[in-house]
Amino acid sequence: MYCQLIINKNSRNIDRKFTYKIPSNMEDYLMPGMRVMVDFNNQELEGTIVSKVEKTDISDSKMKYINDLIDDMPVMTNEILILIDWMREEYVCRYIDAAKLFYPPRNSRDISYYVEVKNKKYTGDSEIYTILKSKGEPVSFKYLFREFKSLDFLKDIYILQEEEIVNINIIDKSYKKTKLVRIKDIKDNIDKYKIRSNAHKQRAIIEYLTNKKVVERHKLIKDTSSSLSSLKSLEDKKIVEIIEKKNIEILKTRDKIRESSINLNIEQKKALETIKQETNQYNLIHGVTGSGKTEIYMKIIKELIKVNKKTIMLFPEISLTNHMISRFVNRFGNRIAVIHSRMNSKKKYEEWDKINKGYKDIIIGARSALFTPVRDLGAIIIDEEHDDSYNSSVTPKYKTIDVAEKLSEITGCKLILGSATPSISTYYKAKKGKYNLIEIKNRINDVKLPETIVVDMKQELDEGNKNIFSRKLYRQIKETLDKKEQVILFLNKRGYSSFVSCRNCGYVVKCDRCDVSMTYHSSINKLICHYCGATKIVSNKCPKCNSKYFKTFGVGTQRIEKVTKKIFPDKIIDRMDFDTVSKKGAQEKIYKNLSNGKTNILIGTQMLAKGIHFPNVTLVGIISADITINLPFYTASEKSFQLITQVSGRAGRGSKLGKVILQTYEPDHYSINYAIENNYYEFFKQEIMLRKEFKYPPYIKILYINTKSKDEISLKKFNNIKYKKLLENLKKLIENGYIKVYEPVPKGIYKINNEYQIDTLIKARSDTINKIKNVLRKLYFNKSYKNISISIEIDPNTIS
Ligand code: ADP
Ligand code: ZN
Ligand code: ZN
Numbered sequence: 001m002y003c004q005l006i007i008n009k010n011s012r013n014i015d016r017k018f019t020y021k022i023p024s025n026m027e028d029y030l031m032p033g034m035r036v037m038v039d040f041n042n043q044e045l046e047g048t049i050v051s052k053v054e055k056t057d058i059s060d061s062k063m064k065y066i067n068d069l070i071d072d073m074p075v076m077t078n079e080i081l082i083l084i085d086w087m088r089e090e091y092v093c094r095y096i097d098a099a100k101l102f103y104p105p106r107n108s109r110d111i112s113y114y115v116e117v118k119n120k121k122y123t124g125d126s127e128i129y130t131i132l133k134s135k136g137e138p139v140s141f142k143y144l145f146r147e148f149k150s151l152d153f154l155k156d157i158y159i160l161q162e163e164e165i166v167n168i169n170i171i172d173k174s175y176k177k178t179k180l181v182r183i184k185d186i187k188d189n190i191d192k193y194k195i196r197s198n199a200h201k202q203r204a205i206i207e208y209l210t211n212k213k214v215v216e217r218h219k220l221i222k223d224t225s226s227s228l229s230s231l232k233s234l235e236d237k238k239i240v241e242i243i244e245k246k247n248i249e250i251l252k253t254r255d256k257i258r259e260s261s262i263n264l265n266i267e268q269k270k271a272l273e274t275i276k277q278e279t280n281q282y283n284l285i286h287g288v289t290g291s292g293k294t295e296i297y298m299k300i301i302k303e304l305i306k307v308n309k310k311t312i313m314l315f316p317e318i319s320l321t322n323h324m325i326s327r328f329v330n331r332f333g334n335r336i337a338v339i340h341s342r343m344n345s346k347k348k349y350e351e352w353d354k355i356n357k358g359y360k361d362i363i364i365g366a367r368s369a370l371f372t373p374v375r376d377l378g379a380i381i382i383d384e385e386h387d388d389s390y391n392s393s394v395t396p397k398y399k400t401i402d403v404a405e406k407l408s409e410i411t412g413c414k415l416i417l418g419s420a421t422p423s424i425s426t427y428y429k430a431k432k433g434k435y436n437l438i439e440i441k442n443r444i445n446d447v448k449l450p451e452t453i454v455v456d457m458k459q460e461l462d463e464g465n466k467n468i469f470s471r472k473l474y475r476q477i478k479e480t481l482d483k484k485e486q487v488i489l490f491l492n493k494r495g496y497s498s499f500v501s502c503r504n505c506g507y508v509v510k511c512d513r514c515d516v517s518m519t520y521h522s523s524i525n526k527l528i529c530h531y532c533g534a535t536k537i538v539s540n541k542c543p544k545c546n547s548k549y550f551k552t553f554g555v556g557t558q559r560i561e562k563v564t565k566k567i568f569p570d571k572i573i574d575r576m577d578f579d580t581v582s583k584k585g586a587q588e589k590i591y592k593n594l595s596n597g598k599t600n601i602l603i604g605t606q607m608l609a610k611g612i613h614f615p616n617v618t619l620v621g622i623i624s625a626d627i628t629i630n631l632p633f634y635t636a637s638e639k640s641f642q643l644i645t646q647v648s649g650r651a652g653r654g655s656k657l658g659k660v661i662l663q664t665y666e667p668d669h670y671s672i673n674y675a676i677e678n679n680y681y682e683f684f685k686q687e688i689m690l691r692k693e694f695k696y697p698p699y700i701k702i703l704y705i706n707t708k709s710k711d712e713i714s715l716k717k718f719n720n721i722k723y724k725k726l727l728e729n730l731k732k733l734i735e736n737g738y739i740k741v742y743e744p745v746p747k748g749i750y751k752i753n754n755e756y757q758i759d760t761l762i763k764a765r766s767d768t769i770n771k772i773k774n775v776l777r778k779l780y781f782n783k784s785y786k787n788i789s790i791s792i793e794i795d796p797n798t799i800s
Contacts, residue, residue, distance in 0.1 A: 001027045002056045003066070005047035006095040007040055008103075012784040014040075015094040018047070019056050021065045029146040030066070032081055033074030033373075037067045046070065048099060050081050072112070072142040073151060075356060076102050077373050079410045086406055091396035092773050092781070092792040098396055101371045104356075105348040110173040113251070113357060114138035115157060118167045128156055129165065138169065141357065151375065154358035155308060161253050168251040178245040179217040181231065183209040184238060195237075201230040209240065217242065254359070255333025257302055264299065268292050271438045272299055275416060281408060284385075284430045285418040286680065287440030289649040290447055293418045297381050298331055300416065305335065305361050309378025309413075314400065316387040317341060317366035322588060325364060332362055339365035339372060342584060367392070367400040370407070377413040380404045385417035385426060386642055388797060397793040401426065420649065421642040423797070424635075424691065427684055428698045450620070450648055450658035452676040456667045457624075461503050461549065468563050473621050473661045477601070480619040481571060485656070486594065487601045488614075489564065489621045490647050491557050492628045499630045500527060500538055504547030506665035508630050509536060515694050517630040520552050521746065530632050531761060533743040553626065560623060561603050568601065576604035618658045622647055625664040625672055634696040635797050637671040641683050644675035697795045701769050703762040704793040705780065706747075711787050712756045718788055719744035719758045722779055726760070729775045739764040739772065769794075 001024075004017040020038055022030050030036070030049065038047050044067065056063075076084075080102050087098035115128070116138040122129060131147065132139055144153050160166045183206065195202050204224040209215065221227065234240045264272065267287075275283050275296075287293050301311045315324060320340050328336055337351045337360040354360050356373045363369045367390055370380070382390070382404060390400035401417065408415035417426060417435070430437040443449075455470040465471055480487050499517040501508045509518050511529035518527035518536060527536045542550040557577045564573055576590045593599045594614055602617075628640040648660045664672060674683035692699050705722075709715035726741050733739045740763045747757035764772055780790050 002053045002063070003030065003032075003049050004051045004053065005036065005038070005049050006099060007038075008035070008046040008048060008096060008099070010096060012094070012781065015096070015781075017050060017095070019053075019058050019063060020047075021060070021063050022052070023065050026066065026069065029149060030069065031074050031149075032078060033076035035070040035075065037070060039064050039067060048076065050084075072140075073145045073356075075104050075373060077375055079377075079407065080371075080373065082410050083403070083407055087396055087398060087403065089773070090402070090406075091398055091794065092776050093396040094781075101368075101396075102373070105345050105352050111350075111353055112171050112173065113141040114169045114171060115141070115144070115166050116169070117165070119165045122165045124165075126156060126160060126165075128153055128160065132166065151358065155376075158254060158359060161251070164253075170249045170251055172247045172249075178247070180214055180243050180245050181209065181217050181220050181240055182214045182243060183240050199230070199233075201226040202234055205230060205234060206239065216245075251359070252334060254335050254361070257305060257335075258331050258333070260298070260331060262295060264295065265292065265444070267440045267442060268296050268299075271296050271440060274436050274438050275300060275414060276303075280436050281412065281414050282405065282429075282435040283414065283416045283438060284422060284426055284435040285416065285438045285440065286420075286422050286427070286430075287418070287438075288420045288443060288449070288678070289646075290443045291420075291440040292444050293383070293440070294327070297383070297416070297418070298328070300379055300381070300414070301332070301362055304378035305332075307378070309376050310360070310374050311362050311379045311381060312369055312372070312374060312377065312404075313362055313364045314367060314369055314380070314382045314390075314404075315364070316384050316389045318389065318587075319384060320364070320366060321591070323591075328362065328364060335361040337363045337365075337372075339363060339369040341366065341368070370400060370404055377407070377411045379414040379416060380408055381416045381418070383418050385419045386421055386423040391797055395791040397791060397796070399795070421645045421680060424638050424684065424687055425698045425795070428688060448657060449678060450660050452644075452648055452660040452662060454667045454672060454676065455661060455663045457663050457665050458504060458506050468560065468623065469567070469621075470661075470663055473663060474567070476619055476659065476661055477568070477621065481568070481600055483618075485618040486597070486599065486614065486616050487619045487621065488617055489560060489601060489603045489623060490643075491560055491603070491605060491623045492643060498552040499632065500551065501553050501626065501630065501665060502542035502545060502547055503549035503551075503665065505542060505545040507542055507544040507550075508626075508666075509538075515690070516634060516636065517632045519632045528745060530745055530747075530759070531742060533745040553624075553630070557603055557605065564601060564603065571600040572598060573601045573603065574599045576602060615656070618656050620647055620658065620660045622660065622662040625662055625669075626666060629664070629666060629669055629671065633797075634691070634694070637669075637687055637690075639797075640669070640671040641675045641680075641687075644672060645678070645680075648675070695763060701764045701766050702795050703764060703769075703772060703776075704796055705760040705762075705776065706757065706791045706793060707744075707759070707788055708755050708757050708790075709788045710755050715756050715758055715788060716744075718785065719760060723760060725779050726762075726775070729779065730772065733764075733768050733771065738768050 001022040002019050003022050004019055006017055007014050030052070032049050032051050034049050036047050036049060037044055084095060084098045084102070087093065088095055115132060117132050128144065145151060157166070157168070161168055201224065205220065205226050208220060208224050221231070231240070235242060271285060285293050285296065297313065301313070304311055317340060325338055337355050339348065339351055352372060355363055358375055363372055363374060382401065385401055392398050405415055429435050453472065455472050457470065460470045477487050498520045499508055500520055509527055510516060511518050511532065511534050513534065514529055514531040516529065516531060518529050520527055520538065525538060527538055540550065541548055557575055561573060561575050574590055574593060580586060590602070594602055597616060622644065625640060625644065628643050629636055631639060644662065662672065666672070670686050671683065691697065696702070707715060707719060723744055727734065730739060730741060734741060742761040744758045744760045747759055762772060776792060
């Protein structure tokens, strides 16, 4: 028997599957998805088995044996192995780039599960029970896996456990055994032990133990500021004894699902029926915040658990609040595993391990939860599917939605996407019939959407107001605070790539060919189009109205905070953005202060999560819609529509009706108008028409080749050489007009951490994409380039 494996090492040159011989004693239980140690180029390296084969063309004498097994059982499912192959092709990356997403969390530990008979009177015909009985001692999962040669036994095991026929114990061998200290005879007084009166430390230990009786050794030493030697003398005198704590934990049985008192309404029921029908497994639920989508998700999960199927439930990282998690935990208890980036790696590993052992029914998390080894997958649910955090910005630059769709195709499980503002590409697929389109029109209990007022900032300037706040917004803030209600002020932070605009007439410099805003590059004092590379000189007057208020646009949350503090000096003002929530627990604290009324004004980016109700927030101010509208990217309008809709949803969630004030230099922009009318459908119609006209996704594919280096000159040279090669290799497709290759262009933020970045863009007809990928692999990835890192991004939603 042979196996194919990929080597778990970051190197361009070994991006292949290698064949090794399986030692005969491992033949039975070595399976795809397990990691092994092998000799490779005179090193011992780790590899992941991707397949087992009976025959191979490679001559037997050349081939080496596998040295050793790392895992007791597979750590990747067969479906994941197929997915890794797909990701390598789709994202033009290496096996290792895709595979590393699926590896166990770094803090791998030696945790084993053992099963033992609890109810000896059991008379059922369980095969596992028979094995356990005949062994007469606890049996490991590893043993059972080798016995059954599959992991199917896991399902039965937890049922036996629930019926109290077996016990499952977890033994953590990787822990150093914890030492406990116990006092032997606490009734006698200290004098009896003949402790010198000046042995203060020893006395302190005894005193401490008299109250506590048993305590962990390191805690005792710390709390009494004593030392191991003082403890040792007490041990010698037989006053205390030191024992080892057993690292055995009994695995709890899985909680019963709690019934909820909520009955689905007609729209929700209809949605559920559509999802359950068999003809199409892909679904999009389009429904405003508060229309009861999460309730639908929970119903689906519940029904799947009944047929022993599992669910991956994804939220944007920032929506994964304690509030959201406890809503699920209240219903599903310990059947839930939570995976997110804020947890420590020890905890993450424990969760991951329980998922791999089939114990968890629901995996809730940010996008990385998609990469856990879930068997018997029944559904992947992705809430707020339009959210940018679902796109990876590091290699492989995957899109969670696409990977989920593929995994759903491979496993046959349901895919359910939900959003109040679906991404254009997803909605397009739904319109084309690929997804079931489920529209939920009404909010639960008919909660009203807030009233939105648009303020024209050109007019403000005309009338002499040069402040960040329009007069209307200022008045409303004041009134709201006077009524003892609260205010949220929003600013899209992604405005770092600055555009140039006229404060007088609203004119923004756009590329004539590409219809996107051009980006100002201070290093060359020019505007550059990030699609075609066109440049323009920046004039100091508006080309349209001659006004001198013609400059780069930029306000940040910190500046807003400063201004707001100055205007409302006696109010409590809080700020929530990437900087202020990076500390653990910081986000929860900001929410807490807002909900208990401590904060008067909260200034924030889109971070404010959905699903949290602040009934006393009755005013939301959008400081500038322009930052999003003028992102140098084809999704600018889409992002604006989403932003305004999402932000508006934060006002007036309680009994008081909320107000939204939106400041802009472009009050007539269609994304603003349709957003305040809450008319997604008209917005989609307009946007999809423009995408077609200017040739953007979903009508064509966009490919980005991103290169980075600290060496500016060689980076430029590299890109120019490769650009010429691209033109040669793709000559035919270019001549036929199927694709267009643009000149390499510096990125919006050209230099970060002393690293320069240059992008090359290709626009292509969808059916040419595989040909292009092959060329890219040949030109950019056939070998490693010193000091230059390269990555590919396909149909990115954002760039900078
Ligand atoms: P969404 O996920 O679309 O934002 P949720 O599922 O969170 O909506 O629902 C909003 C609120 O309405 C929640 O508090 C939820 O418990 C409640 N809710 C949802 N469905 C119903 C229903 N059928 N009857 C009563 N309350 C409901
Ligand atoms: Zn102007
Ligand atoms: Zn252009």
